[in-house]
Every structure is written in structure tokens, then in C-alpha cells.
Amino acid sequence: MTTQRRDSLALSVLLSAPAVFLLTLSVVPVLLLLQLSVAHHAEGGLWSPGFELSQYAQLLNPEFLKVAAFSFGLAIVTALITVTIAFPAAYFITRMRRRTQVAWLVGLLSTLSLSEVLVVFAFQVLLSGGGGLVKALVTLGVMAQPQSLYPNVAAVLVCLVYLVLPYIILFLYPALSRLDDDLPAAAATMGASPPRIFVSVTAPLVRGSLFSAFLLVIIFTVGSYLTPLVLGRPQHWTIGILINNAAMGTGNLPLAAAQAVALVLIMAVLFGLARGLGRARDASE
Amino acid sequence: MFGLEIRNVSKAYGPLLAVDDVSLSIPQGQFVCFLGPSGCGKTTLLRIIAGLEPAGAGAIVLNGKDITTQGANARQFGMVFQSLALFPHLSVCDNVAFSLRLRGVDQKTRRARVDELLSLVRLPGMASRSISQLSGGQRQRVAIARALAQEPPVFLLDEPFSALDAKLREEMQAELRELQKRLKITTILVTHDQREAMSMADDIAVMGEGRIQQYGVPLSLYREPANRFVANFLGLSNLLPVEILCRDRVRLGEAVIAVAPMAEPHARGVATLSIRPEDVLLTLDAPDATSLPGLILAVRDMGSSVEVRLDCHGHQVLCVLQPRDWAGAAAGSTVKVGFPAQQCRVLAA
Known part of the structure; x- marks a missing residue:
């Protein structure tokens, strides 16, 4: 046996463990989900194997489409706000002294140790009529009467942004710290003003990272469940809540599965489009 | 302007x-x-x-x-x-x-x-x-x-x-x-x-x-x-501790060396003699009162030039010669080392 063949055999053996892992934990569940989504629904949360598309037909009802559109709208707005805040934050952190940078990064990482449940209920307390924020606003005279700041879509957005912001800052940090300080300096010696430097030099260099960060927020938030459930009104519910209602509320597991498949498919299409756009842009340069 | x-x-x-x-x-x-x-x-x-x-x-x-x-x-x-x-x-x-x-x-x-x-x-x-x-x-x-x-x-x-x-x-x-x-x-x-x-x-x-x-x-x-600083940074220089005797004489160890007349009056005392390695003269003659005996420590023949490292009264001196001026003495032998007055600069210690 040649060395090369032995090496490739060793590589195959090494790779087989993660391959089996991926197969059992992601491919098999997706296949089961697909099977469930076309099964026959029976009363009492039961189902029997079979093939029918009535669940998928139900997805076309305007109520579901409205919720799906709202979920994506919410995710896109969250992504816009988050990236807008995270980009300058990450940029300024990379320009700080080393020790200050580490303090910021440790602080950001430690906020990730709070579970989503904890954060959402903390926001519920904070924004409630008797909560600290409302009391402070009344004391300052900004608010006349104590009045709960939730449920509404703003509360949902604020909490979602809070949840994903540390991830996005940490995601952008390496790209921004690799940014060569000489590049904006060179642009300045050629007569570029600071805003012009940002538009012509800094932004194009980190465009790829900003785009990835944007997609990342959408992935994180499009399937959000707890935040809109606790801090929003029923009209702010997302696909995640509908899936839960179908599965747990009405016991229609095949419908829940079909809704989940639809969510995955829409995401896949979006990613395909994003990649296509990225390729076209690279090719044009 | x-x-x-x-x-x-x-x-x-x-x-x-x-x-x-x-x-x-x-x-x-x-x-x-x-x-x-x-x-x-x-x-x-x-x-x-x-x-x-x-x-x-x-x-x-x-x-x-x-x-x-x-x-x-x-x-x-x-x-x-x-x-x-x-x-x-x-x-x-x-x-x-x-x-x-x-x-x-x-x-x-x-x-x-x-x-x-x-x-x-x-x-x-x-x-x-x-x-x-x-x-x-x-x-x-x-x-x-x-x-x-x-x-x-x-x-x-x-x-x-x-x-x-x-x-x-x-x-x-x-x-x-x-x-x-x-x-x-x-x-x-x-x-x-x-x-x-x-x-x-x-x-x-x-x-x-x-x-x-x-x-x-x-x-x-x-x-x-x-x-x-300049003598050392701009090219190589031999920097030797000397004692100023008068306007154009310094003492290095036991030898009295003639130097280019100093412009401003220097106080008597300790100073630094600076001479470029290519200005150091090296001959096989016996040393006299205006020159120093130098013990050859090492020779590096680079082809286009020869670098000779010498010991003169306990001070290291580097001498760079053209190959045609090099007599080919081996390490360990003693030679006559001369410092031409015009190439000797006296700097503050």
C-alpha cells in the first residue's frame, strides 16, 4: 500500500466519526421531519405513516403566510439594528488598548452565559409597569403615569437585539482587528475625509463580514420563540410559536412538521440567493 | 522660504x-x-x-x-x-x-x-x-x-x-x-x-x-x-577611550597619537577617538612611538576586502584592508597599527 493511500485511509477513518455524528444528529432528524410532514394526522396528537400533502396545502392559508412574513420582517429589522450597533462597537473595541480590549471581550462573553429564558423574563420585569425603568422614567418626568412598556413589537426588538448583539460583536471583532491601520491613513494622505475613508476603504474591506453578520442574525432570530411569546402580542407571533401551537396546542404533529420544513426551505432559498449575490459581486470585481 | x-x-x-x-x-x-x-x-x-x-x-x-x-x-x-x-x-x-x-x-x-x-x-x-x-x-x-x-x-x-x-x-x-x-x-x-x-x-x-x-x-x-552615536550608526567606527594632551595630541595607553587639530578648545581629560576601519594602517614593521603594537585576533577574507580584528593595549580595533594591501599575517602575530592624524576624530566621551 502506498503512503498516499494509507494516509487517505487514515483520513477517512478520522472523518468517519464526525460524519456519523452529523448524519445521526442532523440528516436523520430532517428525514424524520420530512416523513412526519406528509403523514396522516389522527386525533389526540397521533399520526400514522402515509403520504398526503394536506398539511402543506394548509401553509398557503393567509394567516400562516402573514406570520411567516412577519417572522422574516422581524429578523431583518433585528439584523439591521444589531449590525448597525455592533459594527462601530466592534471597531472601537479593536482600536482600544490591548488590556481594555480583553476586558470588553470578557464582558461580552460573560453576557452569553445568561440563558435566553432568564434574559426574556428579566426584560419582562424591567419593562413592566412596576419595573425599575418605568419608575425611573416617571421620576424623570419623561412618563406621566406608570405604564407597562410591553407587550409590543419594540419590546420584542430590544430583547432580540440584546440577545444577539454579543455574538455579532464577537463575530465582527477578528475581521476588524485585522484591518490594517495604514489603509485609512494612506487614503487620508491622498485627500480623503473621514466619512469618505469609511465609504471608500473601510466599508468595502469588511463588506463580506458585515453581510455574514447580517445573515447570522437572521438565522438566530427567524425561529425565535420565547421573546415574541413573552414580550409581544399575538399579532407579533412568529413561525416558532405557530409550530409550537400546532404541535402542543392542537396536537397536529404533521402540520407542525410541515411548518418547520417550510421554515427550513425558505432559509435555504435565502441562503442560495445570498451566495448567488456574493458570487456575482465577486465576479464583477 | x-x-x-x-x-x-x-x-x-x-x-x-x-x-x-x-x-x-x-x-x-x-x-x-x-x-x-x-x-x-x-x-x-x-x-x-x-x-x-x-x-x-x-x-x-x-x-x-x-x-x-x-x-x-x-x-x-x-x-x-x-x-x-x-x-x-x-x-x-x-x-x-x-x-x-x-x-x-x-x-x-x-x-x-x-x-x-x-x-x-x-x-x-x-x-x-x-x-x-x-x-x-x-x-x-x-x-x-x-x-x-x-x-x-x-x-x-x-x-x-x-x-x-x-x-x-x-x-x-x-x-x-x-x-x-x-x-x-x-x-x-x-x-x-x-x-x-x-x-x-x-x-x-x-x-x-x-x-x-x-x-x-x-x-x-x-x-x-x-x-x-553618529560615528557608530553611520558605518562602522573604532571608538577608543583616550586622554587629551593638547589640541592635536591624545594618549591611547602608552602611545601618543597625533590627531586632526580640534576645532573648539577641548578640556583636558577623557575623550573618545573615532577612526574608520578602512583608515587604520596595518604593516608588518616593528611598532614605533607614534604607532601601536596590534595582536591579530582574527582575519576574515571576504574576497573584495579583508577584515582584521586586532587587540591594541587591550582595546579591540577593527581594520578593513584591500586584498592587495594585505600581507597575509596569521592570527596570533603582532603587527604595527597606525592611525593617520587627518582621519582621527576626537569626540566627547
Whole structure:
């Protein structure tokens, strides 16, 4: 046996463990989900194997489409706000002294140790009529009467942004710290003003990272469940809540599965489009 | 006056004084090198001149106009960075045309100017290449073309050739010097390489500890270093502790050595004798009263020159000879070492 063949055999053996892992934990569940989504629904949360598309037909009802559109709208707005805040934050952190940078990064990482449940209920307390924020606003005279700041879509957005912001800052940090300080300096010696430097030099260099960060927020938030459930009104519910209602509320597991498949498919299409756009842009340069 | 003036410029970073009260007048069209070891403040001074760093104190004056408060984008001095700082997302053409685009020059004129600049730096037909497709020397040339595109009043270069191999570096040095002479543009080049400074500059400012240690024509700096720092940094020097006897005599160990008459009256006492290795005379005769016995410690024959390391009264002396002047004594033998008076400089200890 040649060395090369032995090496490739060793590589195959090494790779087989993660391959089996991926197969059992992601491919098999997706296949089961697909099977469930076309099964026959029976009363009492039961189902029997079979093939029918009535669940998928139900997805076309305007109520579901409205919720799906709202979920994506919410995710896109969250992504816009988050990236807008995270980009300058990450940029300024990379320009700080080393020790200050580490303090910021440790602080950001430690906020990730709070579970989503904890954060959402903390926001519920904070924004409630008797909560600290409302009391402070009344004391300052900004608010006349104590009045709960939730449920509404703003509360949902604020909490979602809070949840994903540390991830996005940490995601952008390496790209921004690799940014060569000489590049904006060179642009300045050629007569570029600071805003012009940002538009012509800094932004194009980190465009790829900003785009990835944007997609990342959408992935994180499009399937959000707890935040809109606790801090929003029923009209702010997302696909995640509908899936839960179908599965747990009405016991229609095949419908829940079909809704989940639809969510995955829409995401896949979006990613395909994003990649296509990225390729076209690279090719044009 | 026409040209660039640096008036009493200082810059501190916390307790560290990076640039310490530097004053310099550079006439229009002059090529000046800031030469010094790393951390001597030369790059900081260059960045202050470019407007990238505010001066802590002092003034920068261009053609009689105080520009100290202007930012880099108002001064528009062309600058070549050590990292070159070429924009990786732009083509060669767009890099070179960057400043022209900012000025709203139309595309046709821009294109013509880019072609002109690229042929000036000997890169014709490279406009559509991307930066990643270029070799080190080609990137160098693009950076120079880009900095010259705006026809800057002052051209600044920060160790531009440090990443190139020795042969390419010498070619680029010659090319840059040629280009500078043709364009008659006031140029400041920062370097730690004394050969680079000696071969390119009209004037050299030797910098150490944030100050200009000596400023002048390369050869006069080499021949008449003002202090130990310059003698040691600009080429190699033998620096020997001596005792001053009178205006043109010093004592080294037991030998009395004649030196070039000192300009200002020196106090009697301890001083440093500086002599270049190539000025040390070495013969196989027996030493006399005006010369020293030297014990040969090591000989390195480099082909084009011979380096002999000697011990004279406990002091190490380096002597560099032409091969034809070398008698071929072996390590361990004793020779006669002479210091020609005109080449001996007495510096403060």
C-alpha cells in the first residue's frame, strides 16, 4: 500500500466519526421531519405513516403566510439594528488598548452565559409597569403615569437585539482587528475625509463580514420563540410559536412538521440567493 | 522660504518623548533621509509631517505657510508606507487613480494619468491587474505611482524597501533617486539602513533618542561624525577611550597619537577617538612611538576586502584592508597599527 493511500485511509477513518455524528444528529432528524410532514394526522396528537400533502396545502392559508412574513420582517429589522450597533462597537473595541480590549471581550462573553429564558423574563420585569425603568422614567418626568412598556413589537426588538448583539460583536471583532491601520491613513494622505475613508476603504474591506453578520442574525432570530411569546402580542407571533401551537396546542404533529420544513426551505432559498449575490459581486470585481 | 520647515517639533507618548525639539529646514526639491535605529522617533516625525499624527509642540511650515493644524487630507503629502498600504479591494488602476477620483477628475483624464504614472514607474500595461497578482517589487512601484498621482508638494516614504531582497532593493533605490531628480520633488525617506541613506540622500538627518544628532551631506557626516552615536550608526567606527594632551595630541595607553587639530578648545581629560576601519594602517614593521603594537585576533577574507580584528593595549580595533594591501599575517602575530592624524576624530566621551 502506498503512503498516499494509507494516509487517505487514515483520513477517512478520522472523518468517519464526525460524519456519523452529523448524519445521526442532523440528516436523520430532517428525514424524520420530512416523513412526519406528509403523514396522516389522527386525533389526540397521533399520526400514522402515509403520504398526503394536506398539511402543506394548509401553509398557503393567509394567516400562516402573514406570520411567516412577519417572522422574516422581524429578523431583518433585528439584523439591521444589531449590525448597525455592533459594527462601530466592534471597531472601537479593536482600536482600544490591548488590556481594555480583553476586558470588553470578557464582558461580552460573560453576557452569553445568561440563558435566553432568564434574559426574556428579566426584560419582562424591567419593562413592566412596576419595573425599575418605568419608575425611573416617571421620576424623570419623561412618563406621566406608570405604564407597562410591553407587550409590543419594540419590546420584542430590544430583547432580540440584546440577545444577539454579543455574538455579532464577537463575530465582527477578528475581521476588524485585522484591518490594517495604514489603509485609512494612506487614503487620508491622498485627500480623503473621514466619512469618505469609511465609504471608500473601510466599508468595502469588511463588506463580506458585515453581510455574514447580517445573515447570522437572521438565522438566530427567524425561529425565535420565547421573546415574541413573552414580550409581544399575538399579532407579533412568529413561525416558532405557530409550530409550537400546532404541535402542543392542537396536537397536529404533521402540520407542525410541515411548518418547520417550510421554515427550513425558505432559509435555504435565502441562503442560495445570498451566495448567488456574493458570487456575482465577486465576479464583477 | 520655499520648502519644508520643521520648527521645534516635539511629541510625547505618556512619559516617553518620541520626538524631542526637532528643527529642520528642507529646501524645495531636496532629498533628505531620516536615518536612525528603530524607536528613534523617525517614523513618528514623518507621520507628524504627513499630518497623520498631531505635533505635541512646534510647527510645520510649507513654503512659508504654517500648516501645523491641517490634517493629512488637507496637506495631501504623497506617502509610501512601510506596509505599502495598497487597497486590496481595488485594481492597480483604481489604486493609482484614488486621489484623482477624490478630486473629481474625469475618467478619461484619470486613465491617461494612470498610464503615464505606470510607465514612469516602469509598469506599463499593468493597470487592470489586481494587487494580489503583483510581485513585491511591482507593488512597491504601484505604491510610489499612487503617492505621486496627486502631484504632492512633499513626498514621504517610510522604510519603503525593507521587505525587498537585497538586489531588488538596490535597483529600486536607484530608480527612486532617478525619479526624484527628474520630478524635482521635495522628498523625505525614513530608513534604518545607512547604505540606503548614503546612496540616495542629498542630506541625512541622523536621529537618535528623538533628536537629530547630526544633519548634513552624507560624506561629511561619515568623515566628521559629531558624536559617538553618529560615528557608530553611520558605518562602522573604532571608538577608543583616550586622554587629551593638547589640541592635536591624545594618549591611547602608552602611545601618543597625533590627531586632526580640534576645532573648539577641548578640556583636558577623557575623550573618545573615532577612526574608520578602512583608515587604520596595518604593516608588518616593528611598532614605533607614534604607532601601536596590534595582536591579530582574527582575519576574515571576504574576497573584495579583508577584515582584521586586532587587540591594541587591550582595546579591540577593527581594520578593513584591500586584498592587495594585505600581507597575509596569521592570527596570533603582532603587527604595527597606525592611525593617520587627518582621519582621527576626537569626540566627547
